[in-house]
Amino acid sequence: MYKKIFSFLIFLSLAAFLALVQFSLISFLPWPWSNLDIILIAIIFSCLMVSRDRVWFLALAAGFFIDVFSFHPFGLSLLSLFLSAVIMYFVLENVLTNRSLYSFLLLSIIGITAEAFIFNILLVIFDWSGSSGRLFLFSATFWESLAWSLALGVFLVALFFNLLALASRRLQPFFLKGR
Amino acid sequence: MRLAWKIKKIWLWLFIIAFIFFAHFSRLSRPLENSLTIAIRPLGKSLHGLSTWFQGRPNDANSIEEIVAKLTVAENKLVLAIVDQAQLQLLVEENNKLRQQLNFLNNNNHYRLVSANIVSRQNLFDAEGNAQDIILDRGSKDGIITGLGVINESGVIIGKIIEVKDNSSRACLTTGNNCQLAAAILNGTKTIGLSEGELGLTIKMNYIPQMEQIKEGDIVISSGLGDNIPRGLVIGRVAQVNNQSNEIWQDVSIEPIASLYNLTVVAVVLP
Numbered sequence: 001m002y003k004k005i006f007s008f009l010i011f012l013s014l015a016a017f018l019a020l021v022q023f024s025l026i027s028f029l030p031w032p033w034s035n036l037d038i039i040l041i042a043i044i045f046s047c048l049m050v051s052r053d054r055v056w057f058l059a060l061a062a063g064f065f066i067d068v069f070s071f072h073p074f075g076l077s078l079l080s081l082f083l084s085a086v087i088m089y090f091v092l093e094n095v096l097t098n099r100s101l102y103s104f105l106l107l108s109i110i111g112i113t114a115e116a117f118i119f120n121i122l123l124v125i126f127d128w129s130g131s132s133g134r135l136f137l138f139s140a141t142f143w144e145s146l147a148w149s150l151a152l153g154v155f156l157v158a159l160f161f162n163l164l165a166l167a168s169r170r171l172q173p174f175f176l177k178g179r
Numbered sequence: 180m181r182l183a184w185k186i187k188k189i190w191l192w193l194f195i196i197a198f199i200f201f202a203h204f205s206r207l208s209r210p211l212e213n214s215l216t217i218a219i220r221p222l223g224k225s226l227h228g229l230s231t232w233f234q235g236r237p238n239d240a241n242s243i244e245e246i247v248a249k250l251t252v253a254e255n256k257l258v259l260a261i262v263d264q265a266q267l268q269l270l271v272e273e274n275n276k277l278r279q280q281l282n283f284l285n286n287n288n289h290y291r292l293v294s295a296n297i298v299s300r301q302n303l304f305d306a307e308g309n310a311q312d313i314i315l316d317r318g319s320k321d322g323i324i325t326g327l328g329v330i331n332e333s334g335v336i337i338g339k340i341i342e343v344k345d346n347s348s349r350a351c352l353t354t355g356n357n358c359q360l361a362a363a364i365l366n367g368t369k370t371i372g373l374s375e376g377e378l379g380l381t382i383k384m385n386y387i388p389q390m391e392q393i394k395e396g397d398i399v400i401s402s403g404l405g406d407n408i409p410r411g412l413v414i415g416r417v418a419q420v421n422n423q424s425n426e427i428w429q430d431v432s433i434e435p436i437a438s439l440y441n442l443t444v445v446a447v448v449l450p
Contacts, residue, residue, distance in 0.1 A: 020219055024226035028300045029233055056192065064199060068212045069219065070301060071314065071342050071349040074203050082196065 011058050018042055019065035032148035039066070040115055041156050043085050044108055048099065048164070052089050059085035073126040080119040087114045101161050108157045109150055116146050209345070216346040220316045223298035224443075231441045290409060291449040292330075293321050297442055301349065311355050311379050313338065317447065318346045328360075328401065328408035328448045335437040336360070336401055336412040340447060348447075352439050353414060354379050361405030362414055364431070365398040366391070374399065374414060374433060382415055382433040389429055393420050399433050407450040 018039045026036050039062045046055045063078030070077065088111045096103040120136040136142045202208035295315035317323055329338040329350045339358055342349040351358035354376040362374040362384060370391045374384045387393065397417040403410025415433040422429030 016215075020222055021226060023299045024219075024223040025230045028227055028230035033233070034300075053188075060195070060199075065215070067203075068215050069223075069299070069314075069347075071312070071344070071347075072301075075200055078196070078199065 007054065008057060011054055012061050014042070015039075015058050015061035016065050019062050019069065023066060023069045032145075032152070035145050035148040036152045036156075037112065037115070037149060039063075039081060040084065040111055041108075041153060041160075043081070044088065044104065044111055044157055045160060045164075047088060047092055047107065048104070055089060056082065056085050072123070076119060076122050076126070079122060080115050083118050084111050084115040087111070101158065101165075104157055104161055105154055108153050112149050112153045113146065116142075116149065213345050216316075216318075216344070220296065220298065223316065224296040227296070227298055228443050231443060292446040293317055293323060293449060294444060294446045295321075295329075295348075296444055298347070312341070312349050312351050312357075313442065313445075315348045315350060315445065315447070316346070318344045318348050320345050322449055323348050323447050324407070324450075326407045327450070328412055329445050330412060330448060331437045331442060331445055333437065334412065335435075336408070336414055337435075337437050337439055337442065337445065339408065350445075350447075352376065352379075353382055353435055354439060360408065360414060361402045362399050363402035363410075364391075364393055364417065365400060366393050368392065371402050371404065373405075377432075381418070382435060383430055384433060385430040386428045387430060389422060389424075389427065391429070393417060393429070393431055395420060409448060412448070 022037070022039055026038060027034055029036070039059075042062075043055060043059050046058055059081040060078060063081035066077035066081075067074045088107055091110055092103070092107055096107065120142065124135065199208075203212070295317040297313045298316050299314040301312045301314060313329075315323075315329075323340060323343055325340050325343055327340045328336050329340065331337050336353065338350040338352045338355075339360060340348050340350050341357070353360065353374070356376055356378070359373050359375045362372055364370040364372075364384070368391055370387055370393060372384045372387055374382050377383045382399075384399070395417050399414045399417060401408045401410060401412040401414060413436055415435040417431050418434035419432040420429065421431065
């Protein structure tokens with residue numbers, strides 16, 4: 001039981017650190033690097049390594065910290081990250097039956113797209129001071145940011161996946177030796 | 180049995196989320212949130228400072244000749260600025276003497292300031308067109324309210340407070356679409372109007388009557404007529420005057436004097 005509590009505390013600290021880096025460092029990087037979402041990438045890799053409960057806990061905690069630090073309506077990041085984690089886990093367990101590189105690249109695309117859409121839909125629902133006058137679907141900036149988020153996210157997932165494949169036997173390699 | 184357990188777990192997660200929302204909106208979690216906001220200040224300031232290393236200005240020169248040309252122009256402007264400063268000093272002394280003679284209250288320009296570190300930039304509403312707001316690590320507990328001006332180390336106004344929490348606040352930059360300032364142009368007729376940012380790059384002042392004489396290089400300052408921003412804070416310089424003879428209004432493009440790209444420490448001007 002203490003081991004479980006300790007592991008949740010580790011994930012809480014990780015969530016706080018990721019939220020702070022996303023909030024203070026990445027948000028101020030030059031475009032297009034500011035479109036990088038390291039919290040989502042951490043969630044994707046958590047799907048590889050740990051149980052469903054810890055993945056969802058990481059998403060919930062990171063979303064909570066981002067909501068506390070930021071000035072957008074409370075719950076926006078929390079719900080968008082959590083729901084994206086739920087969708088990713090559902091896809092991984094029921095649709096993608098293996099853990100190859102292709103599966104995780106597809107999972108990254110699904111996760112990043114889901115998070116962007118859920119975030120903006122919630123923003124429209126909350127109608128943040130009436131500033132959501134133009135629907136985000138008709139905004140070129142939204143699609144451009146999404147494209148860059150996908151490109152950067154997929155690149156990082158591929159890079160770290162290959163590094164992890166060298167270090168761990170838990171992943172199916174891209175090339176199956178002996179075939 | 181397994182399905183029942185799964186359903187119980189789903190209800191547990193929903194309960195946790197609902198509790199977080201309840202705790203926030205009933206202000207039960209306010210002490211925890213304030214503690215977190217205070218706790219991130221030193222690390223947030225360091226991380227934000229680190230990110231400024233990666234920032235570059237959009238008009239960086241690309242060759243030595245360009246740099247030399249820019250340096251020459253800057254040196255000439257410096258000489259003119261020194262001359263202006265000397266004349267200004269004389270005017271200030273004369274003004275003080277006249278005030279003393281007429282027994283006026285001395286309207287000194289010493290502002291009450293609260294210094295703040297920038298901990299993040301938030302371009303959340305990109306769909307609305309390049310809104311870039313900065314997050315400061317000072318809030319209502321430090322006396323900050325909405326509408327206050329934010330200045331850089333040179334005393335140039337770079338934005339306005341638009342939202343305040345207990346220990347943090349959000350300010351719009353003068354070049355942001357959502358940032359409007361009551362402004363005045365230092366021309367012969369002291370034209371007043373509303374400046375607003377455009378595309379995160381420049382500032383515009385619209386609906387200026389055609390009869391107003393404005394020329395490139397005129398200084399634009401805060402007029403003191405709106406919000407809680409005092410008069411006299413420099414916003415920028417007129418870069419372009421757009422006046423068509425067949426139009427009722429003219430508009431000007433204002434070039435911000437302050438660099439808005441590498442800000443790390445700013446000050447909020449208290450009323």
